[in-house]
Amino acid sequence: MSASVNxxxxxxxxxxxxxxxxxxxxxxxVRQFPDGRIQRYRITETEAYCGIEDKACHTNxxxxxxxxxxxxxxxxxxIYLIYGMYWMLNFVSGKADEGTAVLIxxxxxxxxxxxxxxxxxxxxxxxxxxxxxxxxxxLEEGPVPTQMEATPRIGIAYAGEPWISKPWRFCCx
Numbered sequence: 634m635s636a637s638v639n640x641x642x643x644x645x646x647x648x649x650x651x652x653x654x655x656x657x658x659x660x661x662x663v664r665q666f667p668d669g670r671i672q673r674y675r676i677t678e679t680e681a682y683c684g685i686e687d688k689a690c691h692t693n694x695x696x697x698x699x700x701x702x703x704x705x706x707x708x709x710x711x712i713y714l715i716y717g718m719y720w721m722l723n724f725v726s727g728k729a730d731e732g733t734a735v736l737i738x739x740x741x742x743x744x745x746x747x748x749x750x751x752x753x754x755x756x757x758x759x760x761x762x763x764x765x766x767x768x769x770x771x772l773e774e775g776p777v778p779t780q781m782e783a784t785p786r787i788g789i790a791y792a793g794e795p796w797i798s799k800p801w802r803f804c805c806x
Contacts, residue, residue, distance in 0.1 A: 707728070
């Protein structure tokens with residue numbers, strides 16, 4: 634793989650999580666598959682999870698083996714399995730010890746975080762991957778969307794108010 638001049642650096646992720654979630658729209662998620670094939674996907678939908686105060690965020694219950702990477706400085710992959718079959722792709726955001734991340738809910742051609750994980754052929758080996766140096770998964774600068782929509786996050790009724798009403802889901806429209 635040749636180094637990309639458009640690769641997004643770690644400092645991009647070390648900003649406010651809601652801002653990162655918005656700025657990820659339109660960027661290219663790049664995956665180099667085991668057979669050497671490289672595929673670029675434009676990010677179309679994200680959700681922000683804003684640390685230990687956010688009742689919908691995994692770090693709300695504290696620091697655990699599962700969430701440890703979320704307490705690192707932004708620019709790492711946080712991945713977890715749901716329903717025993719779907720790997721959810723998140724990018725750690727913010728500064729060290731904030732416990733924040735952005736869920737990638739959609740890429741061009743694949744809507745829904747489970748479909749994203751399947752298309753990218755993700756597994757637990759991606760946990761903690763550094764997006765600035767990875768040869769398997771990284772981001773490159775893409776076109777800024779002309780329109781964006783902010784809505785409440787999906788599937789977090791358990792978190793209660795005000796968390797279920799926060800407009801922290803972002804979509805290209």
